[in-house]
Amino acid sequence: LEASMVPGDSSRSRMKIYFCGSIRGGRSDQQLYQRIVQELQKYGSVLTEHVSSPELSDEGELATTGDDRDIHDRDVDWLKQSDVVVAEVTQPSLGVGYELGRAVDMKKKKMLCLFRPSSGRTLSAMIRGAEDGKRFLVRDYSEEELETILREFFSSLEAV
Numbered sequence: 001l002e003a004s005m006v007p008g009d010s011s012r013s014r015m016k017i018y019f020c021g022s023i024r025g026g027r028s029d030q031q032l033y034q035r036i037v038q039e040l041q042k043y044g045s046v047l048t049e050h051v052s053s054p055e056l057s058d059e060g061e062l063a064t065t066g067d068d069r070d071i072h073d074r075d076v077d078w079l080k081q082s083d084v085v086v087a088e089v090t091q092p093s094l095g096v097g098y099e100l101g102r103a104v105d106m107k108k109k110k111m112l113c114l115f116r117p118s119s120g121r122t123l124s125a126m127i128r129g130a131e132d133g134k135r136f137l138v139r140d141y142s143e144e145e146l147e148t149i150l151r152e153f154f155s156s157l158e159a160v
């Protein structure tokens with residue numbers, strides 16, 4: 001029994017998580033992204049940790065990384081490599097919407113979109129309406145529910 005638990009544990013720690021959050025769409029939720037990324041790191045490695053960085057402004061990485069094509073190509077590559085995609089979708093962002101759309105077409109990926117109704121916003125129909133109860137999940141939440149929601153999401157993955 002013990003031996004069979006080892007591979008399970010190590011594959012879980014190697015799970016690749018793509019986190020999406022607004023950058024040029026606006027950085028108002030950056031601190032929350034940081035909390036989310038910290039939580040996600042309990043479940044696997046987060047490929048896009050930079051999205052949560054306090055040093056990243058709404059200009060994005062341009063100053064440090066090079067050009068937009070490099071950012072785009074690197075991110076699409078990470079998206080392809082990832083096992084799951086978790087997105088904070090409250091702050092509207094073209095980039096996040098694009099990432100989710102691309103991920104939907106990458107057949108096996110499971111996606112979780114987190115939306116805070118307390119923002120007073122109404123989530124885009126193109127995200128809310130993509131919910132299928134299986135691969136593409138949309139969860140309305142408040143910040144204090146974050147840990148529970150992620151725990152439920154990742155334990156549902158193990159059951160698959």
Ligand SMILES: O=c1[nH]c(=O)n([C@H]2C[C@H](O)[C@@H](COP(=O)(O)O)O2)cc1CO
Pocket residue numbers: 019020021022023024025026048051059060061062071075092093094095096099
């Ligand atoms: O500098 C960047 N680096 C980067 O990784 N992205 C990706 C990751 C984010 O989940 C998403 C944010 O898109 P936007 O900048 O349109 O809000 O796009 C986006 C930018 C800037 O658009």
